[in-house]
Amino acid sequence: xxxxxxxxxxxxxxxxxxxxRGRLATxxxxxxxxxxxxxxxxxxxxxxxxxxxxxxxRCSKAVSSVCDYYASGxxxxxxxxxxxxxxxxxxxxxxxxxxxSTDGTxxxxxxxxQTVRIRANTRQLIAQARNMLKQSGQEEVSFTARGPMDGGxxxxxxxxxxxxxxxxxxxxxxxxxxxxxPAVGILRSQLLIVTAIxxxxxxxxxxxxxxxxxxxxxxxxxxxxxxxxxxxxxSFEGGDYKEISDLAETLNQAAADLKASDALQKDLIANVSHxxxxxxxxxxSYAELIRxxxxxxxxxxxxxxxxxxxxxxxxxxxxxxxxxxxxMQAGVMEMEMTDFDIQEAGESVLSTYKVMENExxxxxxxxxxxPVMVHGDRHRIQQVIANxxxxxxxxxxxxxxVVLSFSRSGGRIVCSVEDKGIGIAEEDLEKIWNRYQKxxxxxxxxxxxxGLGLSIASExxxxxDAEYGVESKPGEGSRFWFSLPVNK
Numbered sequence: 001x002x003x004x005x006x007x008x009x010x011x012x013x014x015x016x017x018x019x020x021r022g023r024l025a026t027x028x029x030x031x032x033x034x035x036x037x038x039x040x041x042x043x044x045x046x047x048x049x050x051x052x053x054x055x056x057x058r059c060s061k062a063v064s065s066v067c068d069y070y071a072s073g074x075x076x077x078x079x080x081x082x083x084x085x086x087x088x089x090x091x092x093x094x095x096x097x098x099x100x101s102t103d104g105t106x107x108x109x110x111x112x113x114q115t116v117r118i119r120a121n122t123r124q125l126i127a128q129a130r131n132m133l134k135q136s137g138q139e140e141v142s143f144t145a146r147g148p149m150d151g152g153x154x155x156x157x158x159x160x161x162x163x164x165x166x167x168x169x170x171x172x173x174x175x176x177x178x179x180x181x182p183a184v185g186i187l188r189s190q191l192l193i194v195t196a197i198x199x200x201x202x203x204x205x206x207x208x209x210x211x212x213x214x215x216x217x218x219x220x221x222x223x224x225x226x227x228x229x230x231x232x233x234x235s236f237e238g239g240d241y242k243e244i245s246d247l248a249e250t251l252n253q254a255a256a257d258l259k260a261s262d263a264l265q266k267d268l269i270a271n272v273s274h275x276x277x278x279x280x281x282x283x284x285s286y287a288e289l290i291r292x293x294x295x296x297x298x299x300x301x302x303x304x305x306x307x308x309x310x311x312x313x314x315x316x317x318x319x320x321x322x323x324x325x326x327x328m329q330a331g332v333m334e335m336e337m338t339d340f341d342i343q344e345a346g347e348s349v350l351s352t353y354k355v356m357e358n359e360x361x362x363x364x365x366x367x368x369x370x371p372v373m374v375h376g377d378r379h380r381i382q383q384v385i386a387n388x389x390x391x392x393x394x395x396x397x398x399x400x401x402v403v404l405s406f407s408r409s410g411g412r413i414v415c416s417v418e419d420k421g422i423g424i425a426e427e428d429l430e431k432i433w434n435r436y437q438k439x440x441x442x443x444x445x446x447x448x449x450x451g452l453g454l455s456i457a458s459e460x461x462x463x464x465d466a467e468y469g470v471e472s473k474p475g476e477g478s479r480f481w482f483s484l485p486v487n488k
Contacts, residue, residue, distance in 0.1 A: 028206030036195045062093045071163040087113035098172040129158035153177040232259035279311035321452040335377040366405035373487040387453035392419035416481040424472040433458040
């Protein structure tokens with residue numbers, strides 16, 4: 001069953017990569033086909049209509065210009081200047097103009113100043129436009145009409161114009177709409193060639209682009225399989241696109257994190273195994289001593305039993321720390337948040353360490369004036385301070401000075417624990433909060449502590465949204481600190 005499942009997963013993965021490449025290529029091809037189809041539809045359906053609409057706008061604009069010149073040219077406008085203007089409009093727009101007074105006293109033709117195409121039925125078209133203006137009572141009319149011989153179309157535009165300085169006139173403009181049939185045939189031939197070339201180029205570009213886009217993703221998928229098998233040394237490479245490069249960078253970071261997590265897990269198992277084996281070995285050994293040697297000697301029996309009790313306490317502490325850390329990381333341990341005086345809580349924890357002064361330690365407390373109220377879980381914050389103090393005592397070595405101090409910093413209270421111990425190497429500062437990142441690797445006794453104190457402290461501080469850190473130099477000591485906002 002397992003083999004079949006793996007085979008099915010592989011087939012699904014292969015299909016996914018193939019589908020991505022195929023869909024990208026298909027999308028490009030469909031886009032090219034749609035673009036060509038739109039061009040064909042525009043040519044077959046809308047070209048003639050667009051041409052007529054364009055000519056009507058052109059004709060209307062030219063007539064408006066002539067009307068404005070006639071109506072607002074003033075009394076000083078001469079016949080020659082007006083005809084010159086009319087000729088310019090005729091030449092520029094290829095439009096025939098006919099202007100006549102409403103009382104029939106004069107008429108002007110643009111053919112007098114500029115050569116222009118005139119159909120045989122031009123007089124009839126002008127008469128038709130005149131009748132439409134008179135019958136409709138409108139100031140302007142327009143229509144299209146077919147020529148009597150070649151079947152071509154003419155666009156006729158007429159307007160009634162009044163002027164304060166001249167007689168009212170009718171201005172007619174006739175634009176010959178060139179038959180689009182021959183031009184359309186040529187365009188279609190060219191478009192057919194362009195369509196064929198565009199489709200070929202589109203297919204080639206689509207396949208090339210799709211392959212280029214899919215290749216890095218396909219490579220990532222293969223390397224992701226290696227990563228899933230436990231090969232954390234794989235390196236994901238991005239392509240020419242930002243999104244794929246970002247994905248490769250994210251996967252590389254995931255691989256690095258998995259590698260670190262795997263190493264941490266192995267280290268955790270090794271450390272837990274060692275820390276469990278050592279007290280169990282001691283318990284077994286001393287139990288055998290009691291059975292075989294000291295069972296009848298009350299003094300030795302008590303000594304051996306004391307060792308067994310101490311080692312049992314160590315086991316209980318280790319299991320308790322592992323359980324506490326697991327609950328915190330799983331999010332099942334709730335904080336009992338209250339308002340409390342953090343300095344009083346810290347001093348209470350410090351008092352339990354005064355007994356260390358009998359072993360040559362100097363334990364100092366440096367508070368700030370007055371109570372300092374914060375919001376948090378008093379018991380857990382005390383646990384953090386206790387872990388930091390235990391850490392300071394454990395690694396103090398010859399210079400046995402430990403200081404618990406408080407200071408204010410812009411609305412926050414900073415709690416610091418300083419020692420003059422062995423210190424921490426700079427490359428280990430970021431890792432010191434990890435579970436089992438014990439100072440034993442720097443020379444302290446490995447039989448002390450569980451290696452989980454700082455990791456538990458980190459989890460508690462994160463749940464309080466606290467700022468925290470460590471400053472240290474090898475051989476000079478360390479300063480662990482955290483800060484919480486002060487209640488207003």
